[in-house]
Amino acid sequence: MNVNGIGYRTVWLEGASVFFIEQNLLPFEFVIKESSTYIESCHAIRSMMVRGAGAIGAIAGFAMAQAVLASSENNFLEFISHAKLEIEATRPTARNLFYATEKVFNAAIKSREAAVIAAQEIANRDAADSQRIGQFGNELIREGMNIETHCNAGWLAFVDYGTALSPIYLAHEEGKKIFVYADETRPRSQGARLTAWELNQAGVPHAIIPDNAGAWLMSLGKIDMVIVGADRIAANGDTANKIGTLEKAIAAKEYGIPFYVAAPTSTFDAACPDGSSIPIEERSEDEVLYMDGVNSAGNREKILVCSPGSHAINPSFDVTPARFISGIITEKGIIKPDQQSIHQLLSHNKFI
Amino acid sequence: MNVNGIGYRTVWLEGASVFFIEQNLLPFEFVIKESSTYIESCHAIRSMMVRGAGAIGAIAGFAMAQAVLASSENNFLEFISHAKLEIEATRPTARNLFYATEKVFNAAIKSREAAVIAAQEIANRDAADSQRIGQFGNELIREGMNIETHCNAGWLAFVDYGTALSPIYLAHEEGKKIFVYADETRPRSQGARLTAWELNQAGVPHAIIPDNAGAWLMSLGKIDMVIVGADRIAANGDTANKIGTLEKAIAAKEYGIPFYVAAPTSTFDAACPDGSSIPIEERSEDEVLYMDGVNSAGNREKILVCSPGSHAINPSFDVTPARFISGIITEKGIIKPDQQSIHQLLSHNKFI
Numbered sequence: 001m002n003v004n005g006i007g008y009r010t011v012w013l014e015g016a017s018v019f020f021i022e023q024n025l026l027p028f029e030f031v032i033k034e035s036s037t038y039i040e041s042c043h044a045i046r047s048m049m050v051r052g053a054g055a056i057g058a059i060a061g062f063a064m065a066q067a068v069l070a071s072s073e074n075n076f077l078e079f080i081s082h083a084k085l086e087i088e089a090t091r092p093t094a095r096n097l098f099y100a101t102e103k104v105f106n107a108a109i110k111s112r113e114a115a116v117i118a119a120q121e122i123a124n125r126d127a128a129d130s131q132r133i134g135q136f137g138n139e140l141i142r143e144g145m146n147i148e149t150h151c152n153a154g155w156l157a158f159v160d161y162g163t164a165l166s167p168i169y170l171a172h173e174e175g176k177k178i179f180v181y182a183d184e185t186r187p188r189s190q191g192a193r194l195t196a197w198e199l200n201q202a203g204v205p206h207a208i209i210p211d212n213a214g215a216w217l218m219s220l221g222k223i224d225m226v227i228v229g230a231d232r233i234a235a236n237g238d239t240a241n242k243i244g245t246l247e248k249a250i251a252a253k254e255y256g257i258p259f260y261v262a263a264p265t266s267t268f269d270a271a272c273p274d275g276s277s278i279p280i281e282e283r284s285e286d287e288v289l290y291m292d293g294v295n296s297a298g299n300r301e302k303i304l305v306c307s308p309g310s311h312a313i314n315p316s317f318d319v320t321p322a323r324f325i326s327g328i329i330t331e332k333g334i335i336k337p338d339q340q341s342i343h344q345l346l347s348h349n350k351f352i
Numbered sequence: 353m354n355v356n357g358i359g360y361r362t363v364w365l366e367g368a369s370v371f372f373i374e375q376n377l378l379p380f381e382f383v384i385k386e387s388s389t390y391i392e393s394c395h396a397i398r399s400m401m402v403r404g405a406g407a408i409g410a411i412a413g414f415a416m417a418q419a420v421l422a423s424s425e426n427n428f429l430e431f432i433s434h435a436k437l438e439i440e441a442t443r444p445t446a447r448n449l450f451y452a453t454e455k456v457f458n459a460a461i462k463s464r465e466a467a468v469i470a471a472q473e474i475a476n477r478d479a480a481d482s483q484r485i486g487q488f489g490n491e492l493i494r495e496g497m498n499i500e501t502h503c504n505a506g507w508l509a510f511v512d513y514g515t516a517l518s519p520i521y522l523a524h525e526e527g528k529k530i531f532v533y534a535d536e537t538r539p540r541s542q543g544a545r546l547t548a549w550e551l552n553q554a555g556v557p558h559a560i561i562p563d564n565a566g567a568w569l570m571s572l573g574k575i576d577m578v579i580v581g582a583d584r585i586a587a588n589g590d591t592a593n594k595i596g597t598l599e600k601a602i603a604a605k606e607y608g609i610p611f612y613v614a615a616p617t618s619t620f621d622a623a624c625p626d627g628s629s630i631p632i633e634e635r636s637e638d639e640v641l642y643m644d645g646v647n648s649a650g651n652r653e654k655i656l657v658c659s660p661g662s663h664a665i666n667p668s669f670d671v672t673p674a675r676f677i678s679g680i681i682t683e684k685g686i687i688k689p690d691q692q693s694i695h696q697l698l699s700h701n702k703f704i
Contacts, residue, residue: 027659181665184640186538186562189657192640196662208664210538210640211563212596216670219598244564246571247599254602288536288544288562291643293655301655303645305541307379307548312560313533318568 001155001169003030003201009127009160010055013062013119016069020059022049023156027197028294038066038083045090045097052157053231053267054130057096058123063087064104065119068112080108093281096266123159129264129331130161137167137227137262137329141176145224148181148214151242152194153229153262163262164227165198167329172204180206181223183214185242187287187314211244215251226252227329230263237322237337238275243315249324261320261337262329270346275319288312353507353521355382355553361479361512362407365414365471368421372411374401375508379549380646390418390435397442397449404509405583405619406482409448410475415439416456417471420464432460445633448618475511481616481683482513489519489579489614489681493528497576500533500566503594504546505581505614515614516579517550519681524556532558533575535566537594539639539666563596567603578604579681582615589674589689590627595667601676613672613689614681622698627671640664 001008011020018035024047025031033049035041041063044050050059067083084101091097100122107118141147153164161169171178180199185191192208199206209217217223226248232240239245239261252259272278289312292302306312322337332348335341353360363372370387376399377383385401387393393415396402402411419435436453443449452474459470493499505516513521523530532551537543544560551558561569569575578600584592591597591613604611624630641664644654658664674689684700687693 028656182662184538184658186536186564192658192662192664194659196659200659200661206662208640208658208662210595210664210666212538212594212599213665213667213670215599215602216595216667217665219670242564243562243568247564247567247603250567250606251599251602288560291645291655291657293643293657294660295647295653295655301647301653303643303647303653303655304380305643305645306536306544306560307546307552308646309552310534310544310548310558310560312544312562313565313569314562315565315568318565318571 001160001198001202009123010052010156011050011059011062011159012123013065013116016066018059018062018066020044020050021156023051024049026156027193028300037070038063038087041066042087042090053094053096054126054158055156056091056094057100058126058159060087060097061100061104061119061122064101065116068104068108068115080105099266126158127160130155130158130163130166132331133163133262133264133329134161134166134170136334137260138170138174140225140258140260141167141171141178143176144178146179146181146222148183148217148223148226148248149195150183150191150228150245150248151185152190152198154195154198156194156198157229163264164229165195166262167227168204169202172202178204180204181209181217182206183211183244183248184208185244186211190242214248218251218255218257223257226257226259227262230261230267231317232272232278233261233263233268233328233342234272234274234278235270235342236274236339237325237328237342238278239320239322239325239337240275240278240280240317241320243318246318246320249320253324258326259324260327260329261325264331265345268342268346275321278319280318281316283314283316285312285314288314353512353550353554361475362404362508363402363411363414363511364475365417365468368418370411370414370418372396372402373508375403376401378508379545380652389422390415390439393418394439394442405446405448406478406510407508408443408446409452410478410511412439412449413452413456413471413474416453417468420456420460420467432457451618478510479512482507482510482515482518484683485515485614485616485681486513486518486522488686489612490522490526492577492610492612493519493523493530495528496530498531498533498574500535500569500575500578500600501547502535502543502580502597502600503537504542504550506547506550508546508550509581515616516581517547518614519579520556521554524554530556532556533561533569534558535563535596535600536560537596538563542594566600570603570607570609575609578609578611579614582613582619583669584624584630585613585615585620585680585694586624586626586630587622587694588626588691589677589680589694590630591672591674591677591689592627592630592632592669593672595670598670598672601672605676610678611676612679612681613677616683617697620694620698627673630671632670633668635666635668637664637666640666
C-alpha cells in the first residue's frame with residue numbers, strides 16, 4: 001500500500017536484510033528499519049515492531065532464511081535448528097510463525113536458494129490472499145455505504161492489503177463513495193491509531209469514533225455494514241477477535257446490520273469445536289491505566305489516565321458466537337459461519 | 353460521603369461562602385475550594401469545577417443566596433435580578449439550575465434568611481432523594497452480586513450519595529459482598545476517573561474495565577446487574593444517558609441481565625414524548641483525539657492519542673429505548689419504564 005505516495009509492504013527481504021515498518025512508532029512517525037541478522041529480526045517480532053498475524057508469519061520466514069544464509073557448511077543443521085527454536089520463541093502463540101519457520105527450514109535442506117524462495121513465497125501468498133479477500137468483500141460494498149470496523153485488520157497486520165480493510169481499499173480505488181467509522185478500540189487504540197493512519201494514507205474518508213458510539217450510530221441508521229478481522233475462528237464459526245467485537249456484533253444484529261468477518265483460511269482452527277475452547281489472553285492492566293501519545297512539545301509520553309489506586313481488568317479478545325455473523329470473507333470466497341461450510345472450506349485447503 | 357475518612361458533600365454553604373470539591377483536579381488531587389462571591393461561584397460552574405445535575409443545582413442555589421446576602425437595600429431587586437441571569441447563563445441547559453435560582457430568588461422577596469434557608473433546602477433535598485434512591489435500589493442487590501456501571505452517577509454528580517452508585521454504597525455499608533465493574537467511559541473517562549475514585553474512597557471492591565469488555569464479561573456470566581444514571585427520561589421511559597449506555601443495555605438484554613436506570617423524579621421530562629425528541633449534544637472531537645492525565649514526573653499533561661490528521665465524531669449521549677430497561681429507581685420507588693407508570697409518578701411529584 002502507499003505511504004506518502006510510495007508503495008510499501010509491511011516487511012520484505014532484500015539480499016540478506018529484512019526491511020520493515022517500525023509499527024511502535026506509528027501513527028506519529030513512519031520509519032523503515034533494516035535488520036541484517038536473524039537475531040535482529042527476532043527482536044523486531046518480540047518488541048512488536050512488526051505485529052499482526054500475517055506480518056509476523058512473513059518476518060519469521062525471512063528470519064529463518066537469514067539464519068540459513070548466515071550458516072556455514074560445517075555446522076549447518078545445528079545452526080539453523082537452533083535459530084528455528086529461537087525464532088519460534090519470540091511470539092509462541094502466533095500460529096503463522098511456526099508454519100513459516102517450518103516451511104523455510106524444510107526448503108533449506110534442499111538448498112539455500114530454496115529457503116529464500118520459500119520465505120518470499122510465504123510473504124507473497126499472504127499478500128495475494130489479502131488481495132483476494134478484498135475482491136470478494138468488495139462485492140458486498142455498494143455505493144454510498146457507511147462501514148464500521150473495529151481494531152486494525154488492515155495491511156499493517158499483514159504483508160499488504162489486510163483483511164477487513166482490503167475490501168474497503170478496493171471499493172475506494174474503484175471510485176465507490178464510502179465512509180468508514182473506525183472504532184477507537186481501547187485499550188490499545190489500534191483503530192484510532194493504525195486503522196485511522198492507514199485510511200488517511202489511502203485517502204479513504206473516515207472518522208474515529210469512541211467504542212461507546214457504535215450502537216448509537218447503528219440505531220440512527222448511520223452504519224450499513226460492519227467488517228472486522230479475526231484472530232481465530234472455531235470449527236462452528238465462533239470467532240475470536242479484539243475485545244469489543246462482540247458488542248458490535250450484538251448491536252448490529254439488533255438493528256439488522258450485516259456483520260462480516262474477513263480472514264484467510266489459515267485463521268480457521270478445526271481443532272477448536274466452538275468458541276468456548278478458544279483461550280483468551282488476559283493482558284496487563286497498565287494498558288488500561290496508562291496511555292501513550294505525543295505531548296505538546298512533540299515528544300512521546302506515557303500518562304496515567306485512571307484513578308490512582310484502582311485496578312483494571314484487560315481481556316484482550318472476546319468470542320463472537322456464529323449466530324451474530326452474517327458471513328466470513330476468505331480468499332476462497334464468502335462462506336456461512338457454520339460447521340458444514342467451514343469443513344468444506346478446510347477440506348480443500350492447500351495452505352497448510 | 354467519606355474522603356480519606358472525613359465526610360464531605362460535593363458543595364455546601366457556610367455563612368456567605370460556598371465550599372466545593374474542585375472536580376477538575378480529580379482523581380489526581382482532592383482539593384476543597386472556597387468561593388466568597390456569587391461571581392466566583394458562577395465561575396466554578398462554568399469551568400466545571402462543580403459538575404453533575406444535582407451538584408450544579410445546589411451550587412446555583414447557593415450562588416443565588418450569596419447574591420442576596422451581598423445586595424444592599426437601595427438596589428436590592430435590580431442587583432439580585434441581574435445576578436440571577438448571570439448564574440443561569442453559566443450552563444444554560446442544566447434544568448436543576450433554573451429551578452434553584454427561581455426558588456431562592458422567590459424566597460429572597462420575603463427575607464434574606466428565607467433565601468439562605470431555601471438554598472440549603474435544595475441541597476438537602478438533593479442529598480435526601482439520592483439517599484432514598486439508594487434504599488430502593490439496595491433491595492435489588494443480593495449478596496455476592498457483580499454490578500456493572502457506566503460513566504459517573506455517583507455522589508460527585510450530586511450533593512451526596514449519587515444515583516446509580518447510591519444503592520451500591522448502601523449495600524456495601526450493610527456488609528453485602530459485592531463487586532463493581534466500572535466502565536472506563538471514553539472519551540471523558542468519568543468511569544475510570546470519578547467512579548473508580550469514589551469506589552476506592554468508599555472501599556467498595558471494584559475494577560475499571562475498557563468499554564469494550566462489557567458484553568464479553570456478560571457472556572461469561574460475570575455480571576449480574578447493570579445500574580446507570582440518566583440525563584433525561586422521556587414520558588415513555590426512553591432514557592438519554594452517557595454515550596455507550598445503549599450498547600450495555602442491548603448486551604444486557606441479550607444475556608438476560610437486569611438493566612436499571614437510577615434517577616430522581618426531576619430527571620423525567622413529560623414534555624418529551626419519546627427518545628427521538630431528546631436533543632443529543634455533539635461535543636468537540638478533541639475529547640477523543642487528546643487525553644489528559646499525569647506524567648511520570650507527576651504533572652498533568654494532555655497528549656495526542658490518535659493518528660494525526662484524522663477526525664473524530666463525539667456524540668456525548670445516546671438514547672436507550674425503554675424496552676431495554678428493567679426498571680427506573682427513583683426516590684419514590686422503582687417504576688416500570690412505561691407511559692402509565694411515569695405519568696403516575698409525575699402527577700404525584702411535589703419536587704418542581
